[in-house]
Amino acid sequence: GQSLEQPSEVTAVEGAIVQINCTYQTSGFYGLSWYQQHDGGAPTFLSYNGLDGLEETGRFSSFLSRSDSYGYLLLQELQMKDSASYFCAVRGTDKLIFGTGTRLQVFP
Amino acid sequence: DAGVIQSPRHEVTEMGQEVTLRCKPISGHDYLFWYRQTMMRGLELLIYFNNNVPIDDSGMPEDRFSAKMPNASFSTLKIQPSEPRDSAVYFCASSLALSGRGQFFGPGTRLTVL
Numbered sequence: 001g002q003s004l005e006q007p008s009e010v011t012a013v014e015g016a017i018v019q020i021n022c023t024y025q026t027s028g029f030y031g032l033s034w035y036q037q038h039d040g041g042a043p044t045f046l047s048y049n050g051l052d053g054l055e056e057t058g059r060f061s062s063f064l065s066r067s068d069s070y071g072y073l074l075l076q077e078l079q080m081k082d083s084a085s086y087f088c089a090v091r092g093t094d095k096l097i098f099g100t101g102t103r104l105q106v107f108p
Numbered sequence: 109d110a111g112v113i114q115s116p117r118h119e120v121t122e123m124g125q126e127v128t129l130r131c132k133p134i135s136g137h138d139y140l141f142w143y144r145q146t147m148m149r150g151l152e153l154l155i156y157f158n159n160n161v162p163i164d165d166s167g168m169p170e171d172r173f174s175a176k177m178p179n180a181s182f183s184t185l186k187i188q189p190s191e192p193r194d195s196a197v198y199f200c201a202s203s204l205a206l207s208g209r210g211q212f213f214g215p216g217t218r219l220t221v222l
Contacts, residue, residue: 033211043151043201048209050209099150
């Protein structure tokens with residue numbers, strides 16, 4: 001079967017750094033993506049890793065290790081507006097599969 | 109570009125009625141996806157199209173659901189007859205490729221079936 005696992009909830013304070021992990025099991029692998037979704041909003045694309053290593057986009061970074069079937073999203077200098085749900089998504093052989101999401105709560 | 113456009117934004121209907129959700133993808137995007145999101149089941153892929161052709165509809169819950177894409181700029185998701193368990197937010201998304209390098213989601217349609 002195909003599955004993605006990520007923590008259901010993470011909490012942190014403003015200015016801190018938080019890491020959201022994602023482990024996957026899929027038939028075929030063509031990349032790991034991350035999406036952010038605020039309450040009442042639509043998912044928005046954050047980052048993509050097709051190869052092993054770190055991708056950096058401003059305060060957000062994403063990492064992939066294909067040999068470990070593992071990736072993470074790193075959020076630095078947390079701000080209140082970062083409170084949202086974060087989804088990892090894996091492109092398998094024929095479709096994109098989304099994880100169940102990690103709800104990040106940032107406290108002042 | 110205006111992004112992915114969905115209509116209506118909210119729909120309230122009674123059980124047994126037909127519901128039609130509409131989507132206009134971003135111009136030039138070859139892939140169009142329909143998702144359903146609920147608290148219990150999360151974000152589920154229902155069906156996706158490539159160049160207007162349905163590629164994978166394995167996520168469509170049952171025969172009451174159908175989707176069409178008559179041209180590159182328009183798609184519909186129809187539920188007939190609707191049931192209370194169909195209440196959810198339905199998202200349409202489009203992308204240039206299937207790789208996951210950026211699907212762009214519409215604002216969603218919040219469907220409530222009474």
